[in-house]
Amino acid sequence: MRKFQFGFLLLLLVLVVNCAKKGFPPGGPVDIISPTIVNTLPADRTTKIPLTSSIQIQFSEKMNHKSVEGAINLMPAVDYNLDWTGNSLTLKPKTVLSINQTYVVSLGTECQDLEGNRLVNSFTLAFSTGETMDSGSVAGLTIQDGRPEPNVAVWAYKLNQNSDSVLPWKQKADYSASSDRKGKFKLNYMADGQYRLLAVKDLNKNQLWDPAAEHLGLTYKELSLDRNERKIEGLTFALVSRDTTSLALLNCQMLNRNTVKLTFNKDLAGIKSGTAELKVAGEEGDTLKSITVYQVHKQAKYIYVRVSGAQPLKTYRIMVSNLYSADGSQLSVKSDTCKFTAIDNPDLIPPEIVGNSPQTKAQNVALDAELSLYFSEPMGDKIETEKFQVEDSAGKKVEGTLSWMDELSLGFVPGKPWLPNTNYNARLVGSTVQDLAGNSLKDTLFTFNFRTLDTEKTGSVTGKVLFGKDKLLGKVFLNLKGLDSNSSYQEVLSSGDSFSFSNVLPGKYLLNGFIDFDQNSTYSYGTVEPFTSAEPYAVNPDTLVVRSRWTTENVILQF
Structure with a gap:
């Protein structure tokens, strides 16, 4: 019995010692090393490749086949089969290669080994069936939501003289590259010619754009590669979800003897009164004169048209042109017309204030902010200024100028900057203003309040805007957007290249900008079909840290 007990205790001691040993888990250490490409056949930049060649790529370890097959491209596009042998992948073209053609095989950083480790950098292999290699290149950055976006496919389509149409939902690109972890991309070994470039978040890896699911970005120009310029850099794509549904006019209705309401299927791009092109005509061809067009604050799907001289019970046709949706699509010629029956009802509906800036109970309002009131319809230009007042928390009246910014927007500019860290109350008596029919405001008294920022707790950001060799004409809009808050600031440069954001709340920010x-x-993001270019866009790749009573200096925004 004692021998048994001794043996049992000895066995238990061995088990305890073994369990206490430190070391790697069964099977060896965890693989955290990124895979690499150790060999290719043909070698990079080889020329005079036989037209019946296959392409072999050897990895440093066994790979996740699905991840590699979804990240590989052969350009210009050739149908091929894939065959794995150990760590090697072979591309076998289904047809012979073209004569005197440079081909490019690319692999994105989505490629993973069996443990999920990715390629550190994108990989490119180029070879030619001719005696020389094409040498054109295009490099840049892919952006989404104001920051660099990785794993974006950048496609280049070669244009020809017969047609400049590019349909990326059914047409594969001539050249392709993928942006790396910092959003940087580079297309190499491109032939001379004219190109249109697109950037697509190709989620299903089919090398075609799915408008319903995949974000897309366009450039501000089409590119030309020739002997004078074979290297283009600094091209930026801003990706956005796009609704490819055509903009359509759904309905028009006369609200009173002077106002027609037009309803569209999508949010419209901002228009100012009088800028849209409209024509209102009777069935006999007679047209109505004195047309005024306007939009109401926060009513993006509607346009209102003021007319005069419409005959009651008569049918009129309204035709709209040169109108775009907020996502850049143009009004369809198939849906740009509607009919309405004129009425003789006077305008008896009192106007309303549909918005104000700053918003009610807003915090950290800038010391140079102007107050704005937005109305539901055009207003008369008469103002009883004494019936609009702004007071601070001590009841002291703020002197300033009250005037119309446009026929639907009333603005107040204080005579002096607002006091920091102070509460203000604004009020407007309903009889202060009237609409064009003489109706006073629906509310007999409209009030709102706000609080200004504490300048002792703010910092600033200064820097310069740099431009490439392209002459980009237009105002530069700069946007400083908070990463850890809803704070955002905008500066507009009409001339010069220096900028300064003052009284910025502490936090982390991203800086981007565009040329208007x-x-x-x-x-403006541009449109795919019909093609219209996007506006130039730039982003500073760094996270900017703003501290109280401190200036973040020498920030560069490169176009």
Whole structure:
């Protein structure tokens, strides 16, 4: 019995000692080393490759086949089969290669080994069936939501004289590259010619754009590679979700003897009164004169048209042109017309204030902020200024100028900057203003309040905007957007290259900007079909840290 007990205790001691040993888990250490490409056949930049050649790529270890097959491209596009043998992948073209053609095989950083480790950098292999290699290149950055976006496919389509149409949902690109972890991309070994480039978040890796699911970005120009310029750098794509549905006019209705309401299927790009092109005509061809077009604050799907001289019960047709949606699509010629029946009802509906800036109970309002009130319809230009007042928390009246910014927007500019860290109350008596029909405001008294920022707790950001060799004409809009808050600031440069953001709340920020080619004060992403270019866009790749009573200096924004 004692021998048994001794043996049992000895066995237990061995087990305890073994369990206490430190070391790697069964099977060896965890693999945290990124895979590499150790060999290719043909070798990079080889020329005079036989037209019946296959391409072999050897990795440093066994790979996740699915991840590699989804990240590999052969350009210009050739149908091929894939065959794995150990750590090696072979591409076998289904047809012979073209004569005197440079081909490029690319692998994105999505390629993973069996443990999920990715390639550190994208890989490119180039070879030629001719005696020389094409040498054109295009490099740049892919951006989404204001910051560099990795794993974005950048596609280059070679244009020809017969057609400049590019349909990326059914047409594969001639050249392709993938952006790396910092959003940087480079297309290499491109032939001379004219190109249109697109950047697509190709989620299904089929080398075609799925508009319903994949973000897309365009450039501000089409590119030309020739003997004078075979290297283009600094091209930036801003990706956005795109609704490819055509903009359509759904309905038009006469609200009173002077106002027609037009309803569209999508949010419209911002328009100012009088800028849209409209024509209102009777069935006999007679047109209505004195047309005024306007939009109401926060009513992006509607346009209102003021007309005069419409005959009651008569049918009129309204035709709209040169109108775009917020996502850049143009009004379809198939849906640019509608009919309405004129009425003789006077305008008896009192106007309303549909928005104000700053918003009610807003915090950290800038000391140079102007107050704005937005109305539901055009207003008369008469103002009883004494019936609009702004007071601080001590009841002291703020002197300033009250005036119309446009026929739907009333603005107040204080005579002096607002006091820091102070509460203000604004009030407007309903009889202060009237609409064009003489109706006073629906509310007999409209009030809102806000609090200014504490300048002792703010910092600043200064720097310069740099431009490449392209002459980019237009105002530069700079946006400083908070990463850890909802704070955002905008500066507009009409001339010069230096900028300064003052009274910025502490935190982390991203800086981006665009050049306002179309002068609508918002970034235009362009359209795919029909093609319209995007506006130039730039982003500073660094996270900017703003501290109280400190200036973050020498920030560069490169276009």
